[in-house]
Amino acid sequence: MTSVADAARDNAEWCDAMCRAHGAPGTFAALAWTNPARTPPFYPDAVTLSPDATAADVLGHIDARPGASVKDSFATLDLPGFEVLFEGQWIHREPPERRAPAIAWEVVADAATLRDWERACFDGEVRDLFLPALLDEDEVTVLCGRRGGAVVGGSVLTPREQVVGVSNVFGDASWEGALAMAADLYPGRPLVGWEIDPADAVRHGFTTIGPLRVWSKIA
Numbered sequence: 001m002t003s004v005a006d007a008a009r010d011n012a013e014w015c016d017a018m019c020r021a022h023g024a025p026g027t028f029a030a031l032a033w034t035n036p037a038r039t040p041p042f043y044p045d046a047v048t049l050s051p052d053a054t055a056a057d058v059l060g061h062i063d064a065r066p067g068a069s070v071k072d073s074f075a076t077l078d079l080p081g082f083e084v085l086f087e088g089q090w091i092h093r094e095p096p097e098r099r100a101p102a103i104a105w106e107v108v109a110d111a112a113t114l115r116d117w118e119r120a121c122f123d124g125e126v127r128d129l130f131l132p133a134l135l136d137e138d139e140v141t142v143l144c145g146r147r148g149g150a151v152v153g154g155s156v157l158t159p160r161e162q163v164v165g166v167s168n169v170f171g172d173a174s175w176e177g178a179l180a181m182a183a184d185l186y187p188g189r190p191l192v193g194w195e196i197d198p199a200d201a202v203r204h205g206f207t208t209i210g211p212l213r214v215w216s217k218i219a
Helices: 004-021 055-059 111-121 132-136 174-185 199-203
Strands: 032-034 046-048 069-072 082-093 104-107 141-147 150-159 164-171 191-195 207-217
Touching: 004 032, 004 046, 004 069, 004 082, 004 132, 004 150, 004 164, 004 191, 004 207, 032 055, 046 055, 082 199, 104 174, 111 132, 111 141, 111 150, 111 164, 141 174, 150 174, 164 174, 174 199, 191 199
Parallel strands: 046 069, 164 191
Antiparallel strands: 032 046, 069 207, 082 191, 082 207, 104 141, 141 150, 150 164
C-alpha cells in the first residue's frame, strides 16, 4: 500500500534532482534528506523521510540561517527558531486509465521548449529555475500541454519503482494531461504528490493520505 513515506521519498528525490541541476546535490540519510547549500527558490533545505526524524536530524545538516526551510513530511517536528510557513496534504491516486486528453500533451525534450514551459508556468516570466540539466535526469519527465502550438499547461512526473510523483501542475487541463501521460508512460503505477489545497487533485481521483508542514527560519 502506498504510504506517506513513499510520497515523501519521491518528493525528496525530486528536490535532489532539482538541486543537482543547479550544481548542489543533497544527501540522503535514514531519516531525512538534507542539503548544506541553500537550495533553489521554492525548494526546501531538508525533507524528512520518517516520522522518527527530529530537529537534530535536519538542523545540523543544513544552512539554518534565516531563509532556511524544512519540509516536515509527517507534521511531527518541533523546530526551535522556525515557524510554520504553510501546511499541506500528501495525495495518492490509484493508477489512472489511458484516455485521450482534451489538448495535445508531450514530453519536454529540449532546452527551448523547457524555457517556454517555465515562461508559461510563471505567467510570462523566465526565472532560470527549471534548467536544461533536468532533462538529462532519468527519473524526471517534464510534460507540456499545447493549444495552437503554444504551451498552455504543464506538470512534472517523477517515476520510481513503486510510484510516480506528480508535481508542478499548472495551466489548462493539466491534471487531466498529467493523468493521461502517466497512464501512457508508466502504466499500472499509483501516483503520489502533495498540495496546499488538494481540491483539484481530489476532483481528479486523488485522496489525501496525511498532513505535512513547511517550516521557515525566523529572520
